[in-house]
Amino acid sequence: MTQEPVAEWTTDADLFDLMRRELFTAVIGDVMDKIGLQKQFLPPYLRVLDRGMIIAGRAVTVLEADVFAERIDNSANPLMAKPFGLMFEALDSLTQDDVYICTGASPDFALWGGLMSTRAHYLKAAGAVLDGYVRDSNEILEIGLPVASRGCYAQDQGPRGKVLDYNVPLRIGGVDVRPGDIVFADCDGIVIVPRDREAEVIRRALEKVRTESAVRKALAGGMGTVEAFEKFGVM
Structure with a gap:
């Protein structure tokens, strides 16, 4: 009787710890290519604030929009009278291993700052992708919360942007992001792993990265790339 393979993780905490220790965005992207998920990298202009930062967690999706005043009374939309819209509610909804991931507004102002990082860190969030x-940025680095963005720019969102909703489907650079999807980021990029394919993707990625370790040793020992690819099937 064939036994099912023993799972390497039983909780999200175990899963994300395993990903941070063993995986990287390139290998996850490679295995998703092989199973037909070929549009999962967010645009390359989004980068972690520090090369050593790794983000691994579940998406709390946040929809932002441009506005042209901090507060507008008598609007048909009551959110227009609310500074920052639903930003504070979205931030306070974070739990352990969540990733605040936000899009929708023009890149004309900052979507994240030090106080937001302080709150997210207290809530044990995994990070933020903006x-x-x-x-x-210096305060964020001091706090140690992993954050990825277009870069640093101090102009405030107060009179320029509001959060319209959260935990709704998003699209960033043609990549669909749904609440609960895995967000994984390192110095080489940011990938989104759909929740309904995550077990397959992570197991394949672990197998590939462990095989690549053997290939690396073989190449360092003098094996040619043709022979290595024939033997291991990866390169």
Whole structure:
């Protein structure tokens, strides 16, 4: 009787710890290519604030929009009278291993800062991915919360942007991001792993990275690339 393979993780905490220790975006992207998920990397202009940062967690999706005043009374939309819209509610909804991931506004102001990082860190969030800029970057680095963005720009979102909704489907650079999808980022990029394919993707990625370790040793020992590819099937 054939036994099912023993799972290497039983909780999200175990899974994300395993990903941070053994995996990297390139190998996850490679295995998703092989199973037909070929549009999972967010645009290359989004980068972690520090090369050593790794983000591994579940998406809390946040939809932002441009506005042209911090507060507008008597609007048909009551959110227009609310500074920052639903940003504070979205931030306070974070739990352990969540990733605040935001898009929708023009890249003309910062979507994230030091105080938001302080709150997210207290809530044990895994990090933040902003399709826009961050500010208070020295404070963010001091806090140690992993953050990825377009870069640093101090202009405030107060009179320029509001959060319209959260935990809704997003699209960033043609990549669909749904609440609960895995967000994984390192110095080489940011990938989105759909929740309904995550077990297959992570197991394949672990197998590939462990095989690549054997290939690396073989190449370092003098084996040619043709022979290595024939023997191991990866390169």
